[in-house]
Amino acid sequence: MKKKVLSLLLAMTMSMGLLCGCGQSGVSQNTQEESVQEENVQEENLQEENAQQDTANETEQEAADETEAKETAGDPLNDVVIRVASLKGPTSIGLVKLWQDAEDEKANANYEFTMATAADEILPLVLKGDLDIALVPANAAANLYQKSNGAIAVIDINTLGVLYMVSGDDSIQSVDDLANKTIYLTGKGTTPDLALQYLLESHNIQLSDLTIEYKSEATEVAVALSENPDAVGLLPMPFVIAACAQNDALGIVLDVNAQWEAANDGKGLVTGVTIVRKAFLEEHTEAVAAFLEDHKNSAEYVNANVEEAAELVVKSGIVEKAPIAQKAIPKCNITCITGEEMKEMLSDYLKILEKQDASFIGGAVPDDDFYVVIRNE
Numbered sequence: 001m002k003k004k005v006l007s008l009l010l011a012m013t014m015s016m017g018l019l020c021g022c023g024q025s026g027v028s029q030n031t032q033e034e035s036v037q038e039e040n041v042q043e044e045n046l047q048e049e050n051a052q053q054d055t056a057n058e059t060e061q062e063a064a065d066e067t068e069a070k071e072t073a074g075d076p077l078n079d080v081v082i083r084v085a086s087l088k089g090p091t092s093i094g095l096v097k098l099w100q101d102a103e104d105e106k107a108n109a110n111y112e113f114t115m116a117t118a119a120d121e122i123l124p125l126v127l128k129g130d131l132d133i134a135l136v137p138a139n140a141a142a143n144l145y146q147k148s149n150g151a152i153a154v155i156d157i158n159t160l161g162v163l164y165m166v167s168g169d170d171s172i173q174s175v176d177d178l179a180n181k182t183i184y185l186t187g188k189g190t191t192p193d194l195a196l197q198y199l200l201e202s203h204n205i206q207l208s209d210l211t212i213e214y215k216s217e218a219t220e221v222a223v224a225l226s227e228n229p230d231a232v233g234l235l236p237m238p239f240v241i242a243a244c245a246q247n248d249a250l251g252i253v254l255d256v257n258a259q260w261e262a263a264n265d266g267k268g269l270v271t272g273v274t275i276v277r278k279a280f281l282e283e284h285t286e287a288v289a290a291f292l293e294d295h296k297n298s299a300e301y302v303n304a305n306v307e308e309a310a311e312l313v314v315k316s317g318i319v320e321k322a323p324i325a326q327k328a329i330p331k332c333n334i335t336c337i338t339g340e341e342m343k344e345m346l347s348d349y350l351k352i353l354e355k356q357d358a359s360f361i362g363g364a365v366p367d368d369d370f371y372v373v374i375r376n377e
Contacts (some may be wrong), residue, residue, distance in 0.1 A: 080109075080110065080284050080287050081110045081111065081112050082109055082110065082111050082112070082132050082133060082284075082287055082288075082291055083111075083112045083114070083130070083131050083132045083133070084111055084112070084113050084114070084131070084132065084133045084134070084135075084291070085113070085114040085115070085116060085122045085125065085126075085131050085133075085134045085135070086113075086114075086115055086116075086134070086135040087115070087116055087117070087118070087119065087122070087135065087136070087137075087272075088115050088116065088117050088317075088318055089162075089218070089236050089237070089238070089239070089318070090158075090159045090162045090236060090237055090238075090271070090272065090332040090333070090334060091135035091136075091158050091159055091272045092115050092135070092316065092318055093238070093302060093309070093313055093318060093325075093328075093329065093332055093334060094135075094158055094159065094295070094298060094299045094302055094332075094334040094335075094336070095113070095135070095295070095298055096298070096302060096309060096312035096313055096315075096316050096318075097297070097298035097301040097302060097309065097312060098111070098294045098295060098297070098298035099113055099312070099316060100312055100315075101294065101297075101298070107294050108290035108291075108293055108294050109287050109290040109291060109294065111291075114131070115316070115317075115318075117217055118187065118216070118217075119136045119137055119140045119190070122134050122136060123136065123140060123144050126144065126152060126275070126277060127144070127147075127148055127151075129277065129279070131277075132276065132277055132280040132284075133155075133274060133275070133276050133277075133280075133288070133291060134274070134275050135158050135272055135273070135274050135275075136272065136273065136275060137190060137191045137271065137272060137273075138157075138191070138270045138271065138272065138273045138346060138349060138350065139189075139190075139191065139194060139350070139353055139360050139361050140190075141154055141273050141275050142350055142353075142361035142362050142365070142366050142370070143360075143361060143362040144275070144362075145362065145366045145370050146361075146362030146363055146364070146366065147362060150278070150366075150367070150369060150370070151277060151278055151279070152275045152276065152277055152278060153275065153276055153278055153281065153369065153370055153371065153372040154273045154274065154275055154342070154346060154370060154371055154372065155274050155275070155276050155281075155288065155292060155338065155342075155372050155374055156273065156274045156292060156295065156296075156336050156337060156338045156342055157270055157272070157273050157274075157335060157336075157337040157338075157342050157345060157346060158272045158273060158274050158295070158299070158334070158335065158336060159271045159272035159332065159333055159334055159335065160257065160268050160269060160270060160271060160333035160335060161255075161256065161257020161258075161260065161261075161268050161269040161271060161333050162236040162237045162257070162269075162271050162272075162331070162332050162333055163191070163192055163195055163234060163235070163236055163256035163257060163269065163271070164234075164235060164236075164237070164240045164252045164254065164255055164256060164331070165178075165183075165232050165233065165234055165235075165252070165253050165254035165256060166225065166232070166233045166234075166235055166240055166243055166244060166250050166251065166252055166253065167181075167225070167229070167230065167231065167232045167233065167250065167251070167253045168225075168229030168230055168247070168249040168250050168251070169181075169229075169230045169232070169253070170251065170253065172232065172253040172254065173253070174203075174254070174259075175199050175200065175202075175203045175205070175254070175259055176203055176205070178200070178205065178210055178232065179205055179209045179210055180209065180210060181210050181211070181231065181232050182210070182211040182212075182213060182228065182231040182232070183196065183210060183211070183212050183213070183231070183232045183233070183234055184213050184214075184215055184220075184221045184224045184225065184231060184232070184233045184234070185212070185213075185214060185215070185221065185233070185234035185235070186214065186215050186216065186217060186218055186220075186221060186235075187214060187216075188214050189360065191269070191271055192234045192235075192236070193214075194353060194356070194360055195234075195256050195260060195269060196212070196234055196256075197356070197357075198260070198263070198352070198353075198356050199256070199259055199260065199263065201356070202263040218235055218236065218239035219239070219242075221233045221234075221235055221239070221243070222235070222239065222242060222243035222246060222247075225243060225247065225250055226246065226247050229247065229249045229250060232253070233250075234256070236271070237328040237329075237331045237332045238313075238318070238319050238324055238325055238327075238328030238329075238332065240252060240328070240331070241324045241327045241328045241331075242319060242320075242324050242328075245321075245323075245324055256269070257269050257333070264352060267345075267348055267349070267352075269349065270345055270346050270349040271333070273346060274295065276288055276372070281372065281374075285374070288374055289374050292336070292338065292374055295336050296336040296338075299334050299335060299336040300336075302329060302334055303329070303330075303334055306326055306329050306330065307322075307326060309325070309329060310322040310323075310325035310326040310329065311325075313325040313329075338373065338374070339373045340373070342371065343371040343373075346371065347365065347371070350365045350366070351365055
């Protein structure tokens with residue numbers, strides 16, 4: 001009887017074990033199937049998200065390409081190269097940041113730059129149409145206006161008084177002290193010559209009371225002063241600083257701009273202006289407006305960042321050493337005066353020259369169309 005009971009219990013135990021084993025296998029299989037299904041769903045969701053992201057990226061790129069195409073197509077600033085010339089000296093110093101920006105493709109327009117040592121190298125090219133914009137002496141601009149029958153116009157004043165008298169004779173304290181002196185300067189009929197003659201006349205000094213010797217370049221004036229330090233050199237910045245650096249005996253004895261203002265009720269010299277061919281202006285007004293903005297930004301940068309600008313001045317070949325440029329920049333009176341202020345200052349200056357000698361400005365003060373106001377707002 002006991003054996004039957006034990007056998008029955010053993011059979012029941014085995015049956016339960018089989019039942020339990022079958023139950024565990026079923027649960028495990030179901031769990032695996034659910035896990036696979038979940039992974040498949042996740043993979044499908046990830047693929048869908050990637051596809052959506054790819055579509056979004058493509059759409060964004062297409063929109064960017066379309067915007068760039070719209071901005072580039074038909075934009076006059078991309079269709080023209082503005083040919084700009086300036087003189088080696090203060091006018092070019094005011095452009096050095098623009099030169100660098102153009103090289104870095106950060107300027108507002110496309111440019112081709114030329115730097116010359118004399119206005120006579122630039123003016124014929126403007127007349128021929130080989131240059132579009134030029135930075136030249138104010139009286140040279142007036143002469144070219146008359147000579148070309150009004151084919152050019154002024155768009156800004158780029159430099160004010162930049163002239164100084166340098167000598168080893170520190171007894172020179174005023175214009176009156178120039179009598180019986182030898183004065184070296186560049187270019188007969190140029191701004192230094194006009195300024196000197198005007199100041200001499202205003203102080204009743206005759207040309208026969210002193211000796212004037214003209215040189216072709218400012219560097220030649222510096223050489224002449226090294227040979228005769230008691231003479232006087234009339235030079236613009238930065239050549240004043242360069243001459244003094246080469247010869248310790250030399251120093252600034254007169255600020256010509258200050259002397260001019262004293263003789264003209266506070267009205268200063270207008271040394272350099274920026275001209276444009278009217279034909280170019282009419283065809284490419286937006287390009288000229290872009291230049292004006294770039295010119296203004298460059299002038300402001302040079303005045304506000306003297307050390308950095310000095311390096312650009314050296315890189316551009318205007319002077320050889322950065323310390324010279326650093327000392328010169330604050331005295332160069334670099335600016336970018338436009339609009340009615342430009343017209344008023346320039347016309348006042350030209351009227352003074354007309355009274356002195358009308359031939360200095362081509363016979364007469366130019367008409368109102370000599371002054372152009374360009375608005376780039």
